[in-house]
Amino acid sequence: MLEVDLRKRLGEFELRAAMRVPAAGVVGLFGRSGSGKTTLINLIAGLIRPDSGSVRLGGQTLSEGVAGPFVPPERRRIGYVFQDSRLFPHLRVLDNLRYGARRAGPGAGAIGLEEMVTLLDLAPLLGRRPHQLSGGERQRVALGRALLARPRLLLLDEPLAAIDAAHRAELLPYLESLRTRLSIPVVYVSHQLEEVLRLANELVLLEAGRVLAQGPVSELSLRQELHGMLPTERVGAVLEGVIERHTADGVELRVGAGTLQVSVEEASVPGTRLRLQVLARDVIIATQSVQGLSVRNVLRGAVTRLRTDGDGVLVEVDVGDGARVLSRITTQACAALALRPGMEVWALFKAVSTRGHAYHLGATLSPEPPAH
Amino acid sequence: MPEFRGVSRSPTMSASLSPAELQALRLSLAVAARSVLFSLPLALACAWVLGRVRFPGRTFLDALVHLPLVLPPVAVGYVLLMLLGAQGVMGGWLHRTFGLQLAFTTAGAALATAVMTFPLMVRAMRLSLEHVDRGLEDAARTLGAGPLDRFLSITLPLMLPGILAGALTAFAAGLGEFGAVITFAANVPGVTRTLPLALYTAMQTPDGDAQALRLALMSFALGLGGLLAAEAVVRRVRRTLGR
Numbered sequence: 370m371l372e373v374d375l376r377k378r379l380g381e382f383e384l385r386a387a388m389r390v391p392a393a394g395v396v397g398l399f400g401r402s403g404s405g406k407t408t409l410i411n412l413i414a415g416l417i418r419p420d421s422g423s424v425r426l427g428g429q430t431l432s433e434g435v436a437g438p439f440v441p442p443e444r445r446r447i448g449y450v451f452q453d454s455r456l457f458p459h460l461r462v463l464d465n466l467r468y469g470a471r472r473a474g475p476g477a478g479a480i481g482l483e484e485m486v487t488l489l490d491l492a493p494l495l496g497r498r499p500h501q502l503s504g505g506e507r508q509r510v511a512l513g514r515a516l517l518a519r520p521r522l523l524l525l526d527e528p529l530a531a532i533d534a535a536h537r538a539e540l541l542p543y544l545e546s547l548r549t550r551l552s553i554p555v556v557y558v559s560h561q562l563e564e565v566l567r568l569a570n571e572l573v574l575l576e577a578g579r580v581l582a583q584g585p586v587s588e589l590s591l592r593q594e595l596h597g598m599l600p601t602e603r604v605g606a607v608l609e610g611v612i613e614r615h616t617a618d619g620v621e622l623r624v625g626a627g628t629l630q631v632s633v634e635e636a637s638v639p640g641t642r643l644r645l646q647v648l649a650r651d652v653i654i655a656t657q658s659v660q661g662l663s664v665r666n667v668l669r670g671a672v673t674r675l676r677t678d679g680d681g682v683l684v685e686v687d688v689g690d691g692a693r694v695l696s697r698i699t700t701q702a703c704a705a706l707a708l709r710p711g712m713e714v715w716a717l718f719k720a721v722s723t724r725g726h727a728y729h730l731g732a733t734l735s736p737e738p739p740a741h
Numbered sequence: 742m743p744e745f746r747g748v749s750r751s752p753t754m755s756a757s758l759s760p761a762e763l764q765a766l767r768l769s770l771a772v773a774a775r776s777v778l779f780s781l782p783l784a785l786a787c788a789w790v791l792g793r794v795r796f797p798g799r800t801f802l803d804a805l806v807h808l809p810l811v812l813p814p815v816a817v818g819y820v821l822l823m824l825l826g827a828q829g830v831m832g833g834w835l836h837r838t839f840g841l842q843l844a845f846t847t848a849g850a851a852l853a854t855a856v857m858t859f860p861l862m863v864r865a866m867r868l869s870l871e872h873v874d875r876g877l878e879d880a881a882r883t884l885g886a887g888p889l890d891r892f893l894s895i896t897l898p899l900m901l902p903g904i905l906a907g908a909l910t911a912f913a914a915g916l917g918e919f920g921a922v923i924t925f926a927a928n929v930p931g932v933t934r935t936l937p938l939a940l941y942t943a944m945q946t947p948d949g950d951a952q953a954l955r956l957a958l959m960s961f962a963l964g965l966g967g968l969l970a971a972e973a974v975v976r977r978v979r980r981t982l983g984r
Contacts, residue, residue: 416879442882455880458982459898468894469884498981518884 371522371554375412375422384408384578390522390571392427395548395555397569397586399562401598405578406558407452410524413556414449415442426522446473448520452527454507456499462510463495469518479519480550488550489513489543504532505539512543516551523555529564544568562603566646574598590646591685591693593676601679605648606695612641626689627668647718652696654684655715656706664717668694672712675703684708686716762956764931765939768847769963772922772935773915775851777908780859784907787859788866807860809921818853818924825852825925845926850933853921858911865910869903870896902978906971913967917960936960 371390376383384405390396400406411417413424415431418439424432426447431440448469456465466482486492489509499507508528515523528544529537541564548555548568559565565572565586572589574581581594589595590607610624619632622643631645653664670688677683682703684696694716708714758766791803809817825832826844835841843849873896881891897904919937926933928942940956943949 414883416882441887442879443885443887445883446885447883449880449883451876451880453876455874455876457877457881457895459901468881468886472885472890500982514884 370425370427371413371556372423372425373409373413375409375419375424377408377412377417377419379408382408382578384412386575386578386580388573388580388583390554390556393552393554394570395557395568396571396573397565398556398558398573398575399560399565399595399598400575401560404575406560406575407526408578409575410449410526410556410558413522414447414524415440415445416449446519446521448515448518448523450508450511450515450523450525450528452530454499454504454511454531456502456507456510456514458499460499461495462491462497462499462502465499465510466491466495466514466517469514473517473519476519478552480516482517485513485517488547503536505536508532508540509543512547516547520553522553523551525555525557527558527560529559529561541567562599566607566644586644587692591695596678596683601697602648602650604678604683604695604697605646605651606685606693607644607646608692608694609642609644610692612637612639612643614639624688625668625670625692629668630665647694649683649695649697651718652694653717654686654696654698654702654706654708655717656708656712658715659717662717664719666718668716670694670714670716672708672710672714674710675708682708684714686714688716758955758959759952761930762939762952762959765934765936765956766959768850768931768933769916769935769937772847772850772854772918772933773912775848776855776858776915777862777912779851780855780862780911781904781908784859784862784866784911785904787863788870791863792867792870806863809857810860814857814918814920815924817856818921818926821849821853821856821921821925825849843925845929845933847926847932850922850926850935853925854915854918857918857921858915861914862907862911865903865907866900867903869900869906872903873899899982902975902982905978906975909967909971909974913964913971916963916967936963 370392373389374387376385382405386405386409388396398406398409408417412419419432421434423430423434423437426445429440430438431445432438456462457468460468466485470482480488486495489512491509491513494502494506494510499510502510508531512528529540532540545568557565557568569586571584572586572595573583574589574594576598582589582592587607587609590605596604608624608629610622610629613621613623613628615621616630618630620637620643622629622631622645631643633643637643668686668688670686672684673687673693674685675682676685677700678697681697681699684698684703686694686696688694696716787806791799791806822844823829825835827833827836827842829844832842832844835843843852877895877899878891881895886894916935917937918935919941922933922935923938923941928934928938934942936956936959940953940960943953943956946952
């Protein structure tokens with residue numbers, strides 16, 4: 370468990386942030402550039418000193434006020450993967466990997482060098498120098514190097530930002546597979562919602578040095594604080610469901626009280642938990658059951674909230690079991706349907722609309738054990 | 742000292758070197774090497790302090806280190822003589838306590854050379870220190886490396902091009918140091934008569950023209966060789982670092 374409550378002034382900018390990170394799992398630290406994300410994790414790592422406040426990790430106080438104890442970064446055992454890798458240019462990949470491991474010494478339960486090389490596919494790179502690696506390869510080495518130092522917490526500062534878009538997707542599966550193998554908390558900093566949706570269990574929203582909200586991803590996906598940080602077309606509820614069976618087009622996913630047709634890129638076993646984002650602009654609201662439509666996904670529920678959002682209205686619908694979807698409709702449509710909270714409605718969207726927004730959830734880190 | 746010219750056919754225009762010239766060459770190499778070895782750790786410490794430590798008087802220390810670049814070398818030699826000569830403030834004490842004499846010795850010539858080439862070395866090292874990405878040191882910190890560990894495993898290896906370049910440039914420049922050496926260590930054959938001093942002596946000798954020319958050409962070749970070697974070494978090291 371990581372507990373942070375810090376203040377730091379840097380010129381005109383002031384960071385005043387408090388957050389809690391559970392003992393295991395990935396917390397996504399989400400915010401625009403300049404919102405203080407990197408400052409916050411630098412404070413956690415101890416690379417900069419806070420003006421006031423405290424950092425506690427697993428019961429140990431790492432930093433307390435200005436006069437209190439301050440554990441230097443080299444004794445914090447906090448792994449850090451920097452945006453720009455920061456591999457040591459004079460050392461081969463193998464020696465980069467060993468750098469932290471040597472200093473940490475052996476430890477029970479830690480991932481060893483050989484296993485790490487296998488997990489991250491580093492074998493062909495071991496003899497190379499950092500300047501001979503691609504951006505994605507560099508980040509894989511940096512990730513391995515940080516983890517081999519047996520950290521108690523892992524900080525990832527936009528690890529995909531320096532990689533060109535075409536190769537960005539290559540690193541994500543490695544991060545996903547590691548997530549299920551790690552038993553330490555991970556803070557993943559990003560300003561790309563998609564990365565955070567894929568990897569994080571919880572979200573912390575940071576804006577202008579303040580924490581706006583913290584909570585489970587699906588819960589925060591409904592919140593105005595997050596919507597304010599996204600372009601209108603990216604607003605959409607995050608749903609989590611369990612794969613029931615395979616169909617010709619993909620899988621059938623149990624969400625809330627209904628089922629969804631989801632086309633998935635990878636084959637998954639029934640029982641696997643899946644997370645997907647259904648964009649609000651793709652969801653149609655009907656006040657009565659409709660027949661004879663090509664639309665494959667129909668979820669029945671009740672309106673829980675209506676919120677004016679720009680030139681339209683965001684309708685939040687409870688589709689059972691606490692699962693909610695968002696639909697963005699025009700003000701006129703809202704008036705014509707006479708929508709109000711508590712009203713029974715049907716949320717309709719095409720199966721294909723979920724393509725590219727569905728993510729596998731690691732079994733060990735999902736909020737509940739997978740249902741069978 | 743008898744002047745006989747080994748295998749030479751013509752006594753005036755021989756391309757081979759006389760024993761006295763060889764001696765001057767060897768002495769120059771020895772003096773330059775000793776001066777580099779002596780000033781290397783000090784220059785490194787100085788570059789570190791100037792590049793990384795903020796303290797009042799830093800500008801003054803910076804100016805002090807660079808002073809030999811702008812002072813007449815004779816003045817530097819004179820100050821050394823005042824301080825470290827047998828009658829000097831520290832020289833007398835050194836002689837009484839350790840039996841150490843610097844003025845008019847090879848060690849003295851090396852010391853004078855070291856003082857003169859010190860700024861060259863500090864400059865090159867400081868420049869390379871400024872090029873070391875502090876972010877790499879931060880990365881090393883998060884991987885558990887303390888201050889000394891970080892310096893030895895990250896900063897020092899990354900400064901290597903600058904250290905080598907500084908040392909080689911200082912060595913090449915040290916081969917030809919004249920003013921400070923002749924003032925502090927005098928022109929003693931076999932002890933402090935290095936290449937430039939031998940060249941100067943040859944120029945003062947009635948038929949020393951051919952010898953002077955050979956010594957001048959030799960200095961030229963050594964200087965050029967030193968600078969080219971410095972460049973080659975730096976390039977090679979940079980390549981292994983991927984820069």
